[in-house]
Amino acid sequence: MESMMMSAFSLNHTFKLRPSSTPINYRPSLSCLRLKAQQSGTTDGTTTDVSSSDSKVDVTDFKVRNSQEEISATQGIKIRRRPPTGPPTHYVGPFQFRLQNEGNTPRNILEEIVWNKDVEVAQMKSKKPLHTLSKVIKEAPPTKDFIGALKASYSRTGMPALIAEVKKASPSRGVIREDFDPVEIAKAYEKGGAACLSVLTDAKYFQGSFENLEAIRKSGVTCPLLCKEFIVDAWQLYYARAKGADAVLLIAAVLQDLDIKYMTKICKLIGLTALVEVHDENEMDRILAIDGIELIGINNRNLETFEVDISNTKKLLEGERGDKIRQKNIIVVGESGLFTPDDVSYVQEAGVKAILVGESIVKQKDPTKGIAELFGKDISA
Numbered sequence: 001m002e003s004m005m006m007s008a009f010s011l012n013h014t015f016k017l018r019p020s021s022t023p024i025n026y027r028p029s030l031s032c033l034r035l036k037a038q039q040s041g042t043t044d045g046t047t048t049d050v051s052s053s054d055s056k057v058d059v060t061d062f063k064v065r066n067s068q069e070e071i072s073a074t075q076g077i078k079i080r081r082r083p084p085t086g087p088p089t090h091y092v093g094p095f096q097f098r099l100q101n102e103g104n105t106p107r108n109i110l111e112e113i114v115w116n117k118d119v120e121v122a123q124m125k126s127k128k129p130l131h132t133l134s135k136v137i138k139e140a141p142p143t144k145d146f147i148g149a150l151k152a153s154y155s156r157t158g159m160p161a162l163i164a165e166v167k168k169a170s171p172s173r174g175v176i177r178e179d180f181d182p183v184e185i186a187k188a189y190e191k192g193g194a195a196c197l198s199v200l201t202d203a204k205y206f207q208g209s210f211e212n213l214e215a216i217r218k219s220g221v222t223c224p225l226l227c228k229e230f231i232v233d234a235w236q237l238y239y240a241r242a243k244g245a246d247a248v249l250l251i252a253a254v255l256q257d258l259d260i261k262y263m264t265k266i267c268k269l270i271g272l273t274a275l276v277e278v279h280d281e282n283e284m285d286r287i288l289a290i291d292g293i294e295l296i297g298i299n300n301r302n303l304e305t306f307e308v309d310i311s312n313t314k315k316l317l318e319g320e321r322g323d324k325i326r327q328k329n330i331i332v333v334g335e336s337g338l339f340t341p342d343d344v345s346y347v348q349e350a351g352v353k354a355i356l357v358g359e360s361i362v363k364q365k366d367p368t369k370g371i372a373e374l375f376g377k378d379i380s381a
C-alpha cells in the first residue's frame with residue numbers, strides 16, 4: 001500500500017532545515033506528517049537551501065492550483081490536471097515539511113496520462129520553444145481541409161465519413177497490431193476509402209509517435225491527418241502543426257471551457273481543425289455553449305473506466321442537444337467501439353456524419369479490406 005502511494009506521481013516530501021529568521025506560522029500535528037520525510041541540504045545536514053522566496057512561490061502555486069480546481073468543479077470536470085501538492089510547507093521547530101497528500105495517486109488512467117503528459121510537455125517545450133515552432137509553421141505548407149474531406153466523403157458515399165486510426169496499442173487493449181508499419185497502414189486506409197486519418201502520437205500509453213505522424217505526412221498520403229494526442233498545453237498545438245497535423249483532438253474531460261475557447265482560437269489562427277471530444281451530457285452541454293465549435297466527437301469509450309457502449313452516441317444526440325447541433329451545423333463524429341456494418345448504421349441513424357475507428361480495422365491483415373468489412377461494402381470508389 002505504501003509503495004502504491006509512493007508511485008511515480010507522488011511528490012517527495014521535503015524535510016529541510018528552516019532558516020532561523022523564518023517565522024513559524026503553521027504547526028501541523030505530527031500525525032499529519034505522513035510517510036517518510038527526506039532530509040535535504042548538504043550531507044552534514046547543517047546547511048539549508050530554504051529561502052523565503054521559495055516559500056512564496058510554493059504558496060502562490062498552491063493558491064493557483066486550488067482556484068483551478070474550483071473552476072473545474074463548477075464545470076463538472078473530475079480530472080485533476082496535476083497531482084495535488086497539498087498545503088505548501090509546514091514548520092515543526094527548525095524543520096520544514098511538505099505534507100504527503102492523499103490525492104497524489106492518479107484516480108484513473110486518464111488522470112495518469114494527463115499528469116504524465118504535463119511533465120513530458122514541459123521537457124519538450126524546453127527543447128523546442130514556441131518561437132522556434134512559429135518559424136517552422138510559417139514555412140510549412142498549408143493544412144488540408146479536414147471538415148471538407150469529411151463532408152465530401154459523406155456526400156459521395158451516403159455513409160458516415162471514415163476517420164481511420166493508425167493505432168498500435170492502447171491501455172485498454174494492449175498491443176492491437178504486432179507488425180505495425182504506420183505508413184503502410186495509412187496507405188491501406190486511404191486506398192480503402194478513408195476520408196481522413198487519425199495518428200496516435202502518445203508514446204507511453206499508445207506506442208505512437210510524432211515520427212509516425214511526420215512519416216505519414218511525407219509519404220504521399222493525401223488524406224487530412226488528425227494528431228491524436230492528449231493536449232494539455234497550447235504549445236502542443238504548434239508542435240502538432242509543425243509535425244504535419246491538419247487537426248487536433250481537444251478532450252472536454254481534461255480541458256476547462258476557457259482552455260477550449262482559447263485553444264480553438266489558436267487552432268483557427270494556425271490552420272488546424274479542432275475535434276472536440278465529449279463523453280457525457282455535461283461535456284456535450286459545455287461544448288454546445290461555446291461559439292465557433294465545428295466538429296464534436298462523441299467517445300463511446302469512457303476514458304476513466306474503458307467501458308465501451310455505442311448507445312452513448314445516440315443518447316447524446318437525442319432531443320434538444322440534437323436540435324442545437326443541427327442549428328449550429330456541427331458535424332458529429334461517432335468514436336470508438338465500432339466493429340460491424342450494423343454498428344455503423346446505428347450511429348448514422350443517431351445522427352453522426354463521420355466515424356472514428358481504430359481497433360476493428362487496424363487489426364485486419366489488410367486494413368483496406370477491413371474498411372470494406374466495417375461498412376459491408378467497398379466505399380473506395
Ligand SMILES: O=P(O)(O)OC[C@@H](O)[C@@H](O)c1c[nH]c2ccccc12
Pocket residue numbers: 165167228229277299335336337338356357358359360
Ligand atoms: O479503437 P477504437 O475502439 O475503434 O477507437 C478509436 C478511437 O475512437 C479511440 O482510439 C479514441 C477516442 N478518443 C481517444 C482519446 C485518446 C486516445 C484514443 C482515443
